[in-house]
Amino acid sequence: MEAKGSKPVMVIGGGIAGLQAAIDLGDMGIKVHLIESKPSIGGRMAQLDKTFPTNDCSICILSPKMAECYRHPNITLHTYSEIKEVSGKMGDFSVKVLKKARFVKEKECIGCGDCAAKCPVRVLDEFDMELRRRGAVYLYFLQALPMVMTIDRDNCLYLTRGVCRICEKVCTRQAIDFEQKDTEIDLDVGGIIVATGFDPFNPIGLSEYGYKRYRNVVTALEYERLICASGPTGGHLLRPSDRKPAEKIAFIQCVGSRDVKNNSYCSAVCCMHVTKEAILAREHDPKTQSYVFYMDMRAVGKGFQRYITRGEEEYRIKYIRGRVAKITEDLEGNPIIWYEKTIGPTTEKMKVDLAVLATSFVPRRGTEELAKILGVELDEYGFFKTEPYAPFNSTREGIFVCGCCREPVDIPDSVAQASGAAAKAAEIVTGGYS
Amino acid sequence: MEEEVKTFKNLQREVVDRGLCGKCGGCYSFCSAGELNALEIGENDLPRYSDEEKCLKCGICYLICPQINVLNNDLKARFGWEPPIGSYQSISSARTKDPNVMKVCTDGGVVTSLLLYLLDHDLIEGAIVSKKRGPFAREPTIAFTRDDIIAAAGSQYTESFHLEELGGKYSTYSTVLPQVKSLERKYLRNIAVVGTPCQINTIRKMQCLGVLPAHLIEYTIGLFCVENFSFDDLARERLEKRLNIDLADIQRLNIKDDFIVTLSNEITIHIPLEEIDMVARPACLTCSDFANEYADISVGGLGSLDGYTTTVVRTNKGANLFRDVLQGGYIDEVEYRNTDERKIDKTKMLAKIVSFSTRKRSRAEKRLRELSRS
Numbered sequence: 001m002e003a004k005g006s007k008p009v010m011v012i013g014g015g016i017a018g019l020q021a022a023i024d025l026g027d028m029g030i031k032v033h034l035i036e037s038k039p040s041i042g043g044r045m046a047q048l049d050k051t052f053p054t055n056d057c058s059i060c061i062l063s064p065k066m067a068e069c070y071r072h073p074n075i076t077l078h079t080y081s082e083i084k085e086v087s088g089k090m091g092d093f094s095v096k097v098l099k100k101a102r103f104v105k106e107k108e109c110i111g112c113g114d115c116a117a118k119c120p121v122r123v124l125d126e127f128d129m130e131l132r133r134r135g136a137v138y139l140y141f142l143q144a145l146p147m148v149m150t151i152d153r154d155n156c157l158y159l160t161r162g163v164c165r166i167c168e169k170v171c172t173r174q175a176i177d178f179e180q181k182d183t184e185i186d187l188d189v190g191g192i193i194v195a196t197g198f199d200p201f202n203p204i205g206l207s208e209y210g211y212k213r214y215r216n217v218v219t220a221l222e223y224e225r226l227i228c229a230s231g232p233t234g235g236h237l238l239r240p241s242d243r244k245p246a247e248k249i250a251f252i253q254c255v256g257s258r259d260v261k262n263n264s265y266c267s268a269v270c271c272m273h274v275t276k277e278a279i280l281a282r283e284h285d286p287k288t289q290s291y292v293f294y295m296d297m298r299a300v301g302k303g304f305q306r307y308i309t310r311g312e313e314e315y316r317i318k319y320i321r322g323r324v325a326k327i328t329e330d331l332e333g334n335p336i337i338w339y340e341k342t343i344g345p346t347t348e349k350m351k352v353d354l355a356v357l358a359t360s361f362v363p364r365r366g367t368e369e370l371a372k373i374l375g376v377e378l379d380e381y382g383f384f385k386t387e388p389y390a391p392f393n394s395t396r397e398g399i400f401v402c403g404c405c406r407e408p409v410d411i412p413d414s415v416a417q418a419s420g421a422a423a424k425a426a427e428i429v430t431g432g433y434s
Numbered sequence: 435m436e437e438e439v440k441t442f443k444n445l446q447r448e449v450v451d452r453g454l455c456g457k458c459g460g461c462y463s464f465c466s467a468g469e470l471n472a473l474e475i476g477e478n479d480l481p482r483y484s485d486e487e488k489c490l491k492c493g494i495c496y497l498i499c500p501q502i503n504v505l506n507n508d509l510k511a512r513f514g515w516e517p518p519i520g521s522y523q524s525i526s527s528a529r530t531k532d533p534n535v536m537k538v539c540t541d542g543g544v545v546t547s548l549l550l551y552l553l554d555h556d557l558i559e560g561a562i563v564s565k566k567r568g569p570f571a572r573e574p575t576i577a578f579t580r581d582d583i584i585a586a587a588g589s590q591y592t593e594s595f596h597l598e599e600l601g602g603k604y605s606t607y608s609t610v611l612p613q614v615k616s617l618e619r620k621y622l623r624n625i626a627v628v629g630t631p632c633q634i635n636t637i638r639k640m641q642c643l644g645v646l647p648a649h650l651i652e653y654t655i656g657l658f659c660v661e662n663f664s665f666d667d668l669a670r671e672r673l674e675k676r677l678n679i680d681l682a683d684i685q686r687l688n689i690k691d692d693f694i695v696t697l698s699n700e701i702t703i704h705i706p707l708e709e710i711d712m713v714a715r716p717a718c719l720t721c722s723d724f725a726n727e728y729a730d731i732s733v734g735g736l737g738s739l740d741g742y743t744t745t746v747v748r749t750n751k752g753a754n755l756f757r758d759v760l761q762g763g764y765i766d767e768v769e770y771r772n773t774d775e776r777k778i779d780k781t782k783m784l785a786k787i788v789s790f791s792t793r794k795r796s797r798a799e800k801r802l803r804e805l806s807r808s
Contacts, residue, residue, distance in 0.1 A: 120468040120494060122649035133649060155644055163439050163493035166470070170490070215556075242556040333556060 006030055006429040007190030009422075010095055012083060012370070015043020016411055017403025018195035019065045020418035021425075026074035028426050033187050034069065035097060036079045037366075040144035041066050043197055044404075047127065047141075047221060049228035049235075051411055052276040053307035055283075059230070063143050070145045079146060084184065086192070086374050090398025091428055095187040101180035103151035103159070104137070108175035111139055111147035115167035115176065123155045129222040131240070132232035137167045137176075142230050151176070190429035191398050193421045194384060196370065198361040198404035201256035201263065208326040209255065209357055215241040216335050217327055217355045220251075220273060227280055237284055239354045241333040246354035247287050250337045251278060252324050253294040257360035265381060268408040270358035271298045275311045277356065282315040291350065292319045293339055301410065327355055361408035374399055383407055392421040400424050439493035442473060442483065449501045452805070455480055456717035458629075460636025461495035467647035468494075494645060500635040501720065508642050509635075513728055513749070519791045520727025524747045524756075525783050527738040527768040538584060542743025544733055545628055545655055547764040548755065549583045552626055555758075558652060561626040576625070624652035630659045631723035638728045653755065656726025658734025658744075658787075660707065660794065661718035677703060711797070720805070722798035724791040731756060736790060737783035742768055744783055 006029075011022045014036030022032045034041070045051075048058035069075055078097055085096035119135030127141045136155040139147070149167075157164035158178060168176040200221045203211045211217050216239045218226070229235035239246045251274045257267040271294065278290035297319065299305040311317040322341040329335055335355040340347045363382040371378050376394040377385040384394055384401040392400045402417035403409060409417065442461065449455050457479045465473040473495070474484035483489065497504050514521040530536055530543030532550070552558040560578040563586040577583040627637060634656045640648030674680060683697045693705045711719065726732035730752030731745060738744040747756045759765055770776035 118468065118470070120464065120492070120645040121643070122646050123644060136644075157492075157494065157643060157645070161497075161643070163497060165439075166468075166490050166492050 006431070007091065007188065008033055009191045009193060009425045009429055010035060010093070010187060010189040011193045011195060013043065013195035013197055013403070013405070014038070014041030014069075014077070014079070015195060015197045015403065015414075016045040016062060016065070017197070017405075017414040017418040017421075018043070018193070019062075019069050020415045021193045021195060021402060021422040022069055022075050023065065023072065024419050024422035025426060026069075026072045028422075028430075030074065030426060030429055032072075032075045033097075033189065034075055034077050035081050035083060036077070037082050038140060039080050039102065039148075039150040040140040040146070041069060041077065041079060042141065042144065044221075045411060046143070047129070047224060047228075049224050049231075050276060050280055052272045053301070053303045055276065055279065059143055066143070066145045077146070078185070080150065083370060083373055090396075091190050093189050093192060093398065095189060095192075097185050097187060099183045099185055101153075101182050102148065103153070103156070103176065103178055103180050104149045105175045105177050105180075106146060106148050108173045109148040110173065110175075111144070111149060113139060113149070114170050114172065115149055118166050118170045120164070120166065121155050121157060123152065128232050129219075129225045131222060131225055149175075191400065191425035192374070193418075193425050194370070194374065194376075194394065194399065194401045194405055195403045195418060195421075196364045196367060196405040198408065199364050201359040201362045203255050203357050203359050206255065206262070209252065209324075209355075210327045210329065210335070211357060214327065214329040214333070214335055214355075215239075216246075216329070216333055216353065217357065219255075220270070220277065220356055220358045223277055223356045227277070227284065235284075237281055237288075237354075239333075244353070245285060246281070247285065247289065248352045248354075249278065249281055249288065249290045250324075250335065250350065250352040250355045251290060251292045251358060252327075252337075252355060253292065253358050255357040255359045256362075257358075258295060259360075263360045263362065263381060265360075265408070266298065267358075267360040268298070268300075269361070269410045271296075272301070272304055272307065272410065274356070274358050275308050275317065278317045279311050279315045282317075290315075290317045291337075291352070292317060293324050293337070294319060294321060295323065301412065361404055363405060367405065376401075392417065392424050398428055439491055440496040441491045441493055442481075442489060442495050445496050445499055445502070446482075449499060450480055450482075453716040454501050454720055456500055456632040456715070456721065457481075458500055458632040458636050460498050460500065460633075460640070463636075463647060464495055464498060464640060464645060468645070494643065497643065498636050498639040498645075500632040500639075501717065505639045505642055509638055509728060512642060513638075515727060518788050518795070519725045519746070519784075520723075520748065522732075522746050522748045523750075523753045525780055525787070526745050526747075527742045527779070527783065528745050528760075528765045529742045529768070530765050531763055534584060542733075542735075542738065542741060542745075542765075544743035544745055544765055545657075546583060546586075548653075548655060548731065548759055549577070549626060549628070550580055551759045551762055551764045552653060552755070553577075553580060553583065557624065558626045559623045561628065563628045623650060625650050626653035626655060627651050628655045628657065629729075630657055631726045631728075632659075632717070632721060634726055634729045635723065653751065654729045656729025656732040658725055658732060658736055658790070659718075659721075660724060660790065661711070661714035661721075676709065677705070679703070707793070719801045720798050722795040724794040725787050737786040739768065744787070746787065 008031035009025050010033045011018045012035050014034055022034045025032045045058055045062050051058050080102055081097050081099045084098045086093055088094045115137045116135045119137045121136035122133040124130040125132045125134040137149050137151045139149055153159045200219055203209055225231040226233055227237050237246050253270055256262040274292055281288040281290055299308050322339050324337055324339045326338045327335050334351050337350045367382060376396045376399055379385045384406045386406050392402055394401050400421040402421035403414040462473045462475055462481045470490060472485055472489035473481050476482040496502055528542055528544050530547040535543040535546045549561045560576045563577055564574050577586055634654050637648045637651055684695055693707055693710045695703045730749045731747055733743050733745050736744055747753050
């Protein structure tokens with residue numbers, strides 16, 4: 001099916017929101033160019049272990065969507081690519097896209113990993129939240145699509161120092177191509193959907209929590225990798241310092257959120273993902289005891305309140321209303337949580353095996369630059385600016401936004417917004433809009 | 435036309451065949467840890483091709499060799515190297531506070547204490563140290579437990595900071611470093627290495643390139659080093675002749691201002707260092723690093739009272755470690771009666787290290803000039 005004569009739509013960002021928007025448009029018969037800056041589509045959802053409130057395996061839900069997008073006759077994927085320039089107007093945008101060289105021939109590479117196995121370089125892996133190391137030639141993650149290797153030009157010894165070329169020598173398909181150059185492609189599109197997602201807030205500035213100073217203080221996204229079967233510990237919840245199982249875990253809510261010094265907004269999903277993370281810990285090991293230190297539990301969504309109740313009743317999560325003043329560390333590397341309860345006059349402390357910081361959602365690095373290129377405005381927090389009654393319209397006609405780049409939202413909301421934004425973009429390119 | 439990458443063939447020609455190989459094991463460690471398996475350690479502990487067909491001509495073994503200068507400027511920049519003894523933050527004389535360590539260490543026991551601290555605090559999973567097999571033979575080993583470390587201390591460090599400085603033929607970590615890769619698993623793990631300047635040099639060069647297995651090495655503790663001896667039969671004969679003793683009688687080797695040999699009958703012989711050069715390994719004569727200039731912390735007996743270790747704290751990582759180990763009560767510094775005494779002693783220590791460093795550097799320059807002429 002193809003909507004006759006319609007211009008394509010460009011979707012920026014290949015996470016769950018971008019994938020959904022692209023699939024919706026593609027299914028309407030509209031051509032889509034999906035631009036992803038990373039070597040693979042998948043986005044943040046690919047990094048999660050499970051999703052709430054169903055405890056579904058995140059990648060198991062995401063992978064079919066990635067595959068659908070990858071194979072869709074109306075969708076053209078541009079991974080490892082960045083937007084350089086946008087001109088024109090609604091219905092008729094010209095876009096320059098920089099397609100970065102992978103130094104791997106996408107048509108030849110089958111993702112077998114022979115090159116990665118022999119690459120002698122070791123650098124911290126971004127996808128696994130730097131809890132593991134990888135080679136300079138690597139697969140972005142196990143279920144990556146396209147399933148092809150990428151050479152990291154900043155660390156490859158041939159590209160930086162002119163030696164090595166081991167990957168080229170061991171590749172049986174001659175898929176390594178050091179001659180590859182970055183290329184610029186021009187796209188003509190009728191509408192643009194921005195779905196660039198979020199970064200987790202870096203809590204290093206909140207020195208009271210001791211992040212990076214105490215090894216057993218991790219962020220929630222790091223925790224997701226630790227408990228994920230394809231993560232650096234093979235899914236065993238082992239704390240970083242001594243790889244001993246974490247049996248007593250403190251989750252600290254609103255780290256950087258609802259905090260006038262950092263991000264005054266609520267990040268919307270932490271109450272839920274922390275409940276999920278505590279449930280998962282108990283599912284891994286029934287001995288596990290989790291404590292959630294919170295200001296307010298916000299369970300705004302279908303089945304969410306019930307999920308929290310289940311957490312309390314079936315998984316014995318203890319929710320403690322109060323702020324954590326600081327975290328210290330004892331001689332065995334155990335985090336000590338110092339907190340004040342809203343009920344009761346005293347400050348208390350608790351020794352745990354692992355402390356998890358539920359860090360707020362902030363706009364992806366590079367959002368400001370992208371907004372400039374797109375000619376759209378950002379709100380006071382750096383998310384894309386939208387109006388309450390036109391929630392997917394950016395400040396420029398023909399450019400729509402959805403998912404966590406407009407506000408922190410959970411997966412169901414991201415998907416709903418993506419479909420909404422796709423519908424708005426379709427109006428333009430199918431000529432119904434005037 | 436692309437420039438040919440220099441490979442182990444060049445390393446053989448430029449280093450091994452000219453007798454300049456220090457047997458640090460860097461090339462072999464890299465090649466086997468990378469599972470390229472083209473190299474092995476052959477006779478006399480020298481690296482050689484095990485299977486030349488397997489060599490992928492990556493050129494990395496060439497770059498990481500301590501005798502090859504390509505990466506020297508990178509290293510200097512990375513560590514803020516400056517003459518005459520490299521970058522450092524402080525120098526002190528320290529010793530262990532642990533009675534168990536003290537029992538087995540006739541020296542200050544600082545290395546052992548540093549390693550115990552790192553292990554106790556889960557900062558490392560293990561440490562590569564060398565164990566003594568006999569007066570002139572060493573065997574590398576990975577110490578995983580307190581007991582392992584103290585055992586290594588007992589045999590190695592007792593007589594041995596000083597022995598390390600002067601050598602004794604020890605094999606290096608070379609047979610161990612490749613195995614370290616098995617520690618890599620998937621999760622981040624770290625180890626510490628105690629080594630001579632050439633060993634630390636090759637590790638730092640690997641780290642400069644970001645290659646395995648050096649990525650697992652979180653802490654480097656460097657030993658001061660004048661030279662190592664090559665104890666083949668000929669050298670042994672020469673040394674015995676010069677000293678007029680039987681090497682088997684040697685109880686202890688030491689170095690303060692000269693080379694001190696203590697025999698089993700407690701007789702002590704002093705020999706000027708210049709005379710000892712005659713039996714030094716050729717590789718050592720071209721090495722310009724006495725004070726282990728790229729380690730996190732360098733240690734040796736030079737400049738300290740008996741029972742203390744001279745400790746040069748170099749990198750920020752080293753400084754943090756030294757501070758924590760002091761605060762943790764693992765070691766203490768020598769006590770001074772007043773600040774003047776402290777100042778004078780530190781100046782003296784520094785002066786000794788500078789003088790040994792300068793001597794080694796000029797010896798290396800001279801030797802290299804001779805080599806380039808011949």
